[in-house]
Amino acid sequence: MKWMKSLSDCSVAVVGLGLMGASLGGALRGKCARVVGVARRAEVVETALAQRFVDEGTTDLIAGVCDADVVVLSTPVRVIVQQLAEIAPHLRPGCVVMDLGSTKKEIVAAMDHLLPESVQPLGAHPMCGKETSGIEVAEVALYQGRTFILTPLARTSPETVALGVALAEAAGAKPLVLDADRQDYLVGTVSHLPYLLACALVATADATTSKDPAAWKIIAGGFRDTSRVAGSDVQMMLDILMTNREHVLAAVRECETQLRHLSDLVANGDEAMLRDALTTIRNTRKEMFP
Amino acid sequence: MKWMKSLSDCSVAVVGLGLMGASLGGALRGKCARVVGVARRAEVVETALAQRFVDEGTTDLIAGVCDADVVVLSTPVRVIVQQLAEIAPHLRPGCVVMDLGSTKKEIVAAMDHLLPESVQPLGAHPMCGKETSGIEVAEVALYQGRTFILTPLARTSPETVALGVALAEAAGAKPLVLDADRQDYLVGTVSHLPYLLACALVATADATTSKDPAAWKIIAGGFRDTSRVAGSDVQMMLDILMTNREHVLAAVRECETQLRHLSDLVANGDEAMLRDALTTIRNTRKEMFP
Numbered sequence: 205m206k207w208m209k210s211l212s213d214c215s216v217a218v219v220g221l222g223l224m225g226a227s228l229g230g231a232l233r234g235k236c237a238r239v240v241g242v243a244r245r246a247e248v249v250e251t252a253l254a255q256r257f258v259d260e261g262t263t264d265l266i267a268g269v270c271d272a273d274v275v276v277l278s279t280p281v282r283v284i285v286q287q288l289a290e291i292a293p294h295l296r297p298g299c300v301v302m303d304l305g306s307t308k309k310e311i312v313a314a315m316d317h318l319l320p321e322s323v324q325p326l327g328a329h330p331m332c333g334k335e336t337s338g339i340e341v342a343e344v345a346l347y348q349g350r351t352f353i354l355t356p357l358a359r360t361s362p363e364t365v366a367l368g369v370a371l372a373e374a375a376g377a378k379p380l381v382l383d384a385d386r387q388d389y390l391v392g393t394v395s396h397l398p399y400l401l402a403c404a405l406v407a408t409a410d411a412t413t414s415k416d417p418a419a420w421k422i423i424a425g426g427f428r429d430t431s432r433v434a435g436s437d438v439q440m441m442l443d444i445l446m447t448n449r450e451h452v453l454a455a456v457r458e459c460e461t462q463l464r465h466l467s468d469l470v471a472n473g474d475e476a477m478l479r480d481a482l483t484t485i486r487n488t489r490k491e492m493f494p
Numbered sequence: 495m496k497w498m499k500s501l502s503d504c505s506v507a508v509v510g511l512g513l514m515g516a517s518l519g520g521a522l523r524g525k526c527a528r529v530v531g532v533a534r535r536a537e538v539v540e541t542a543l544a545q546r547f548v549d550e551g552t553t554d555l556i557a558g559v560c561d562a563d564v565v566v567l568s569t570p571v572r573v574i575v576q577q578l579a580e581i582a583p584h585l586r587p588g589c590v591v592m593d594l595g596s597t598k599k600e601i602v603a604a605m606d607h608l609l610p611e612s613v614q615p616l617g618a619h620p621m622c623g624k625e626t627s628g629i630e631v632a633e634v635a636l637y638q639g640r641t642f643i644l645t646p647l648a649r650t651s652p653e654t655v656a657l658g659v660a661l662a663e664a665a666g667a668k669p670l671v672l673d674a675d676r677q678d679y680l681v682g683t684v685s686h687l688p689y690l691l692a693c694a695l696v697a698t699a700d701a702t703t704s705k706d707p708a709a710w711k712i713i714a715g716g717f718r719d720t721s722r723v724a725g726s727d728v729q730m731m732l733d734i735l736m737t738n739r740e741h742v743l744a745a746v747r748e749c750e751t752q753l754r755h756l757s758d759l760v761a762n763g764d765e766a767m768l769r770d771a772l773t774t775i776r777n778t779r780k781e782m783f784p
Contacts, residue, residue: 430692
């Protein structure tokens with residue numbers, strides 16, 4: 205491919221019309237030749253059409269992707285891997301295949317293995333998930349201002365990366381090109397670890413205090429915020445955890461060490477060191493979210 | 495005291511004009527005879543007067559409390575214990591002394607030990623803290639709809655409890671009478687544990703990913719919410735942790751066990767059990783925050 209494909213000329217197929225897929229379709233409509241939505245359930249396709257998240261819709265995966273210039277797989281991580289195998293023989297030469305999965309190493313390996321040479325692969329992970337899911341909560345502004353990670357493969361051409369950048373920007377997001385393994389390492393700590401901490405917090409309250417009706421009355425903002433992501437879609441999170449085990453477990457081990465360090469300072473009544481540690485942490489968080 | 499003191503006839507002294515104290519003063523103004531604000535710094539007293547959080551103000555602790563019918567100590571936990579000793583000889587007979595500290599066992603013990611028999615003690619802990627602090631963020635609506643825990647002592651009369659209930663309701667809060675040790679156990683899990691988890695999460699990111707500038711771009715909503723309370727005031731949290739060590743450490747141990755259970759399931763690739771555990775947790779959280 206020596207020519208530069210322009211997003212405005214592309215027919216984009218979005219496979220999976222949940223929060224991320226439907227929102228992306230809606231954000232891209234009018235900025236590309238057409239948006240075709242693919243979902244398993246006819247009701248979801250109808251909702252996507254009625255709410256103008258897509259120009260056209262179908263429940264037939266192959267029919268939906270076979271004429272597309274860009275295919276965006278927006279399903280749980282391991283469904284993406286299955287769908288890559290299913291669509292591979294049916295794609296146009298020159299077609300760009302992207303995905304929106306939260307973990308990238310297994311997906312880009314599957315892309316490399318399953319997609320024919322005539323097809324261009326590009327991993328992607330927009331940082332705009334919510335703990336709610338489904339087309340009911342989709343919104344065109346979802347990607348606005350969010351970081352949109354792109355993880356090219358060795359075989360991904362600069363033109364394909366440029367198209368991915370254009371697609372992310374068309375949705376209002378900020379593209380960020382990263383190596384797949386590096387992205388998995390980083391999101392293991394900044395995204396998957398918070399999920400497991402939130403889950404452990406809810407499980408702790410469930411195991412100890414939740415028998416006391418008073419506990420439910422005194423649960424305040426701190427618990428609500430710290431536990432929020434424990435409400436995330438279980439299938440989505442299972443796929444994420446299972447395809448990023450090494451980095452997730454390393455992040456958990458490091459966090460256990462940090463928690464043990466803080467609780468040791470509490471246990472020993474070592475106030476000066478505890479004050480220093482908590483002050484450093486507070487300042488770090490302020491830097492993260494000024 | 496056989497007579498029932500009415501809040502509307504009471505002069506209320508609020509000691510400490512931070513987020514909680516100034517907000518309470520503002521919420522009670524007009525619902526009691528007068529609100530006297532006490533703060534160490536003259537600027538804070540001036541701000542409290544200018545913003546009508548109090549009717550009168552002083553930087554003199556003893557002058558502020560000596561004519562009060564109700565004294566509400568709204569300072570960090572261990573400052574409360576010091577102030578109880580300072581004000582004890584100067585209080586009116588029949589005076590009710592309350593506090594707003596997050597841990598209650600040490601405070602009610604100090605109240606019992608330090609306050610003369612002629613003075614009525616009543617511990618309190620309104621569940622409306624924020625990670626921000628200071629009079630700058632005070633607001634009259636802070637207590638609206640929030641649970642306002644009251645922890646009476648053996649010597650606290652039913653009339654004093656009734657006055658505490660009236661004060662909480664006047665501020666728009668929902669009073670909840672609890673044993674001091676039970677409240678410390680419950681908040682150890684639902685409030686102090688989330689703080690330490692949030693701190694451990696920030697420390698983990700700081701120790702591992704924060705050297706990579708990409709990490710700062712991909713920090714998304716999940717990390718922000720899970721880490722929010724790590725921005726809490728350090729002195730306030732130090733006092734809380736140091737006066738609730740036993741319950742806080744028990745909560746941390748239980749949470750470590752829960753986290754280890756989840757991460758073992760990830761490590762072993764035990765998907766069926768992991769799915770069950772995450773589904774139960776998700777449903778529990780939905781029950782907590784419908």
